[in-house]
Amino acid sequence: IRELDNLIKARFVEMFGDPIQNPKGWEVVTIGDIVTEVRYGTSKPAVEGGKYPYLRMNNLTADGHLDLNDLKYIDIPDDEIEKCVVRKGDVLFNRTNSIELVGKTAVFDLPEDMIIAGYIIRVRLTEKMLPEVLSQYMNLEALKGILRGMAKGAVNQANINAQELQSIKVYIPEMELQKQFVKMKEQIYKSKFDTMTFAPIYA
Template sequence: MKMIKLGDLASYINGYAFKPEDRGDVGLPIIRIQDLTGNAHDLGFYNGEYPPKIEINNGDVLISWSASLGVYVWNRGKALLNQHIFKVVFDKEHIDKNYFIYALMCKLSEMKTKTRGATMKHIIKKDFDAIMIPYPPILEQIKITNKLDRITKIIEQRKQELQLLDKLIKARFVELFGDPIRNPKGWDVVTIGDIIADVRYGTSKPAVEGGKYPYLRMNNLTSDGHLDLNDLKYIDIPDDEIEKCVVRKGDVLFNRTNSIELVGKTAVFDLPGDMIVAGYIIRVRLNGRLLPEVLSQYMNLEVLKDILRSMAKGAVNQANINAQELQSIKIYVPDMELQKQFIEMKRQVDKSKVAVQKALDETQLLFDSLMQKYFG
C-alpha cells in the first residue's frame, strides 16, 4: 500500500489569534476548539476586516491541534477560525475528502504521542506534516469510505436512540413533578442542604499505578448524568481516611470544579463496589426525603444547569461551586410515591438503553476493526 505524508497531501491553514477585545455580539462567529467539541455556551463574534484565509464555510475540514485533538467537518455557515485549528485545503494531491477524515480520525492516537508542552499539549506543524496515511487509488478510497459511512450511519442512529430515551426520562420527570422553577404542583420547597445527611469533598491525593481503590475523577461523570469508567485510575488511601472520601451505592456525586460549561455535572453512584472520589467532586448522602435518582435528574435539567452556570465563580476556563453554595440551591420535594413511580419508569427505560448500548458497542467494535484494517 502506498503511503503519503499529511504535509505532501494538502495545505493546513492555521486560525487567527483573536484577542478577547475582538469578541463582540455582531459579525461573523469566531470558532474556537470548544465550539467544535460542543463544550461552549459563549460564542463570540467579530465585525471587522480579516485575512480571507481564516474564513470557513460549510464542508470545510478542520483539525484541532492543541489541547483537544480532533477532526471535524464544519456545517454552521460562514465563520472565522481561531488559533490552534487548521483548515484543510486540498491543493496538492487528489484524495476523497471523507477518506481523509477517516484516516485522520485513526491517526489521532499517533498525534497524541507526538504532542509537546507541559500545560497545553499540542502537536507542532513539522510533526503533524510527517504523519503518514495509506494512499490507495481514488476508487479504492471511495469504496472504503462508502463502507465506513454505512457503519457510521448505524452508529449515529444508535446514539440518537439513546438520546431519545434520555429525553423521555427528562420529559417524564417534568410531567410527574412539574416545572422546577414554577412548581405548579405546589410541592414543599427546601434547600438541598435540608435533604442532605452528609456532604464531603473528595481527596486531593494523586492516582498511582497499581492502586488498591478505583478513583473517580471529574471526567468519569458525564454531562448527562452517567458514570463513564473508560479512563478509570486507581489510588491508595490510608485506612483511617477511607470514610472521608469513599463513595458507595446511592451516593450522589457533584462536580464542583470544571469549565463553566461542565461545572455541576451530577450522577448517582450505582455500582456495588466501593470507590474513592477525587477532590473536584462533592459526595452527597441524602437523608431520605428525596431519592438519589430524583436529585440527580433534577440537577441535570437544563434549567438547573443554567442556574449552576450563573452561580459558578472562578478564573478563565475553570469555574467552581462549593459545598455551601450547592446546599443553598432550592429544590422541591415531591410525594414519595411519585418519586418511586419515577424510579420504576426510569428503571424500565434504562433496560431499553442497555439493549441499545449493547448494539451500539457491537457496531462500534466493527467500525474500529475496519479503521484499523484500512488505516492502522
C-alpha cells in the same frame, strides 16, 4: 443514550412540574435541608496499580451518567477511606470544571466502593428524596442555568463550593411519585440495554 436522556427529562417535568415555577405546589427546601452528609473527595494523585478505583470529574458525564472508560486507581490510608469513599446511592456533584460542565451530577449505583477526587462532592440524602430524583433534577437545563450563574472563577475553571450547593432550592415530590419515576427510568434504560451487546456507560 442522548435520546433516552431527553425522554427521561421530559417525563420528569411531566410528573413533577417545572423546577422553577413548581406548578404542582410541592414543598420547597434547600439541598442542605435534605442531606445527612456533604464531603469533598481526596486531592491525592492516582497511582499505577493502586488498590481502589478512583472516580474523577471526567468519569461523570454531562448527562448524569458514570463513564468508567478511563478509570484510574489510588492508594488511600485506611483511616482516610471513610472521608472520601463513595457507595451505592451517593449523589456525586462535580464542583470544579469549565463553565459549561460545572455542576455535573450523577448517582453512584455500582456495588463496588470507589474513592472520589477532590473536584467531586459526595452527597448523602435523608429519606425525603431519592438520589435518582435529585440527580435528575440537577441535570435539568433550568438547574444547569442556575449553576452556571452561581459558579465563581474563570471560564475554564469555574467553581461551586459545598455551601453554595446546599443553598440551591429543590422541590420535594411525594415519595410514591418519586419511586414511580425511578422505576420508569430503570425500565427505559433496561429496554435499551437489553438490545445492546455491551454498555460502557452506566445509567
